Amino acid sequence: MNITLDDIARRAGVSRATASRVINNHPHVNPAVRERVWQAIRETNYQPNLPARSLASRRSQVIGIIIPQPIHTLFADPYFPLLIEGIAHVCNERQFSIMLDLATTTDSDPYRHLGRRGFLEGAIVASAVEDQFLLQWLAQETIPVVSVGRITSLQAIPYVDVNNRYGARMLVEHLLSQGYRRIATITGPMNIVAGRDRFAGYSDALHAAGLPVLPELVVEGNFSEQSGFTAMQTLLRLVPIPDAVFAASDMMALGALKALRAAGLSVPGDIGLAGFDDIPLAAAMTPALTTVRQPIGELGQTAAQLLLDRLATDSLAPVTQRVMLPTELVIRDSCVRQH
Amino acid sequence: MNITLDDIARRAGVSRATASRVINNHPHVNPAVRERVWQAIRETNYQPNLPARSLASRRSQVIGIIIPQPIHTLFADPYFPLLIEGIAHVCNERQFSIMLDLATTTDSDPYRHLGRRGFLEGAIVASAVEDQFLLQWLAQETIPVVSVGRITSLQAIPYVDVNNRYGARMLVEHLLSQGYRRIATITGPMNIVAGRDRFAGYSDALHAAGLPVLPELVVEGNFSEQSGFTAMQTLLRLVPIPDAVFAASDMMALGALKALRAAGLSVPGDIGLAGFDDIPLAAAMTPALTTVRQPIGELGQTAAQLLLDRLATDSLAPVTQRVMLPTELVIRDSCVRQH
DNA sequence: CAAAACCGTGAAAGCGCTTTCAGGGAGCGT
DNA sequence: ACGCTCCCTGAAAGCGCTTTCACGGTTTTG
Structure with a gap:
């Protein structure tokens, strides 16, 4: 025994x-x-014995990471691994464990009442699609939650986010400064704040330059490589084709690059290309991708700190904290105007 | 309340x-x-209430995934994400939750007595470095454990593995059939069975062809891209340089490719290159990488099944099960002998 | 037709811990 | 000396659940 x-x-x-x-x-x-x-x-x-301790004290020293996405998309992009790494770092320091809450595609209501069940003391929700289920869950949940990325429709939830809009704007202004004028964008999902914000930044830059946002130059993607590929194919059917493309994620930029290659076009020779995220692959691509760096690990760390601080001071008052992390323009070789 | x-x-x-x-x-x-x-x-x-249930029934419906590696290396390679995905798939089906047990670098004894604490009903250990801590832990642990990859020194632990040795041999035989004769290898860590096995397969192929295994053509890496880069630099100092390189992981092959590029050499023009794993990136590289496919997701699924089956039939008898999954040679463009 | 098996249910004893409450002893001011 | 506060400790009451045991009733068996 x-x-x-x-x-x-x-x-x-x-x-x-x-x-x-x-x-x-x-x-x-x-x-x-x-x-x-x-x-x-x-x-x-x-x-x-941890369950006994949890039962008696109502604290489990476990937090959940909730990513409301089908499992198979979760790891296709290094974004989430890097985020988890950041969270894990802080949790380890403070003796907390991490529960990975991976939603199945079939489960219509995956994260229901996590708090009530007594296992999770708190949760970090990342890349929140603002769907009905999630919002409903967040509204009913009894444990503290911190969101990575804003959730506009629920202002009360503490979040940590990066300045997507400003970052995108800087990038597109860089494209403009290179002389590109017919700049297309492959956006992220419009039901995610990050997707909308990056598109807003794109619009900001064009407007500031006195250029219109042409609907045919805007194609919605979902951050995945595949969606970047498809979107680029759509853009290539335009006459004339764009002279540069801003993809709202590096993975989509990669997909776009493949579509361009397949069409026999060279980057940046025939068309400029830029991404967003600065995942490790961005530097490794040929040509090396100009992009916007998000401090992904730091994002995770900050979210974990926010949550754990809140759990430590078990004040029941709903603390609404917001943290905004800066982005950084990383200029490489994929959008250099060649005369 | x-x-x-x-x-x-x-x-x-x-x-x-x-x-x-x-x-x-x-x-x-x-x-x-x-x-x-x-x-x-x-x-x-x-x-x-889950803790109450666990306390009373001694079953928590939670299993741990233990990867005895510093966090930052964990996600650099898509291997682990794919593995976790496979495990998660099975766990979700059977209503089990996954606890990610990420070891900190500073914690000398990270996974001590997981079983005793009553949180984890079982555990999957992956990519086990056969170090003292791990072996000691496995020996003392009171919960069922399944290993992904054999652990030679502890025969009693059920495992699921791929045929690394045979897969490596097939690959090197492919290189030989292409006419390569001075074939170098960048091995995995020799304290991991997979590292040793892939090297053994390399030796097998050379021996079968009547060729010697030259010590100067063997450089040890650690599966990471960086180690592949460094190892390739070492190999490039040889006179003459190898005519082909078998890297024991795709990430190391990528690192090697970069070193070759930096040295002004073309692949496969000047030197052949092959990897192991068939991660998604392998097909995306230029040139597309010839490699050996491991069914990584299936590996995870099988491990989870083994473990959960064992938990379901709570027979205390130590079941020793072994599953061996096949590998597949994937021939692409990175090692085609050009005459 | 008696004996045996089985079914459906409730009472009660924990599972291993935290936390409240109360109390004894020591120290201090008056 | 007395009362007060403070420090240290143990008894005991749970936390919310599972599971054993016992028991009456019903069905099957020989």
Whole structure:
């Protein structure tokens, strides 16, 4: 059988209550007693039973990462792994565990009542599609939640986000400064704030330059490589074709690049191309991709900090915190105007 | 306050025991009563408290994925994401949750006594470096564990693996058939079985062809892109340089390719290159990489099935199961002998 | 027709921990 | 000396669930 707290207490000659106090670092324990208990713990290799602890204390030291996307899309893009890495870093430091909540495609209501079940003390939701299920869940949930990326329709949820709009604008202004004028964009999903914001930045830049936003130059994608490929094919049917393309994610830029290659066009020779994210692959592509760097890991770290801080001060008051992280323009070789 | 099983019982006019039986689908409950209980559950949106259930039943419906590697290396390679995806697929089907157990670099003993703590019902360990800590942990652990990849020094642990040795041999034989004779290899870590096996396959092929394994043509890497880059630089100092290189992972092949490019060499024009894994990137590279396909997702699925089957039949007998999945040679453009 | 098997149910005993409450002893001010 | 506060400790009451046991009733068996 396993060693329990009672065994420790007996061995140290104290009551279970005192043993518990020692383990949880409560004050008001005689130093000598404290040491006796620790010794018993070391000698027996005692490990507290987590479910029992959770049940009694209502704290599980576990947070969930919720990504409301089909599993297979989750890892196609290095964005999520990098984000998770950032979160994990902070959680490890603070002795929290991470529960990966991967939604199945078939489950219509995947993250229902996570809080009530008592397993998760808090949750980080990333890349939130603003659908009915998610919003409903967030509204009903009883555990603290932090969102990576704003959720416009629920202002009360603390979030950490990057300045997508400004970043996109800087990028497109860079394209304009290179002399490109017929700039197309492959947007992200318009039901995600990041998708809308990056498109807004694109519009901002064109407007500021006195250029119109032409509907035929705007194609919606979903951040995936495949959608970039398809969107680019659509853009290539235009006459004349665009002289540059801003893809709202690096993976879409990669897909677009493949479509251009397939069509026998060279980048940046025939057409300029730029992305967003600065995933590791962006630097490795030929040509190296000009893009906007998001501090993805930092995004995860900040979200975790926000959440864990909130759990630590178990004030029930709904804290609404917002953190905005900067983006950075990374100029490489994929959109250099050649005269 | 939250709804408890007692509330359900009261509402349905039965005892808590009966309500519990209904929830857990036990037999010997009157169908009418069963329906009354379900109705109460639906009406109240009741969700069982997981820690309480775990405590009472000693089953948590949670398994851990343990990857004994520093976090930052974990996601650099799509191998792990694909593996996790496979595991998640099976777990979702069977209502199990996944706990990602990411070791910190600073924690010397990261996965100690996971079982004792009562949170994890079982664990999948992947890419096991055969170090002291891991072996010690596996030996002491009280929960069922399945390994992805063999662990030679602990025969008792069920595993699922791919035929690394045979796959590597087929690949190198392909290189030989292309006319390459001075074939170098960048191996994986020699403290991982997969690293050793792939090297063994390389040796097998050379021996079968009556060729010696020259020590200067063998450089050890660690599966990462960076290590492939460095190793290739080492190989390029040889006189003459190899006419082909077998990298034991696609990421290392990518690193090697970059080193070759940097040295002004073309692939496959000046030197042949082949990898192992067939990650999505392999097909996307220029030139497209000849490699060996591992069914990574299937690997994860099988591991999860093995583990969950074992948990379901809670026979305490140590079941030792081994599953070997096939590899497949994928011939693309990176090692075509041009005359 | 008695004995045996089975079914459906509730009472009650935990699972291993946290936390409240109360109390004894020590220290301090008056 | 007395009352007060503060420190340390143990007893005991749960946390919300599963599971064993016992029991009456019904059905099957020999």
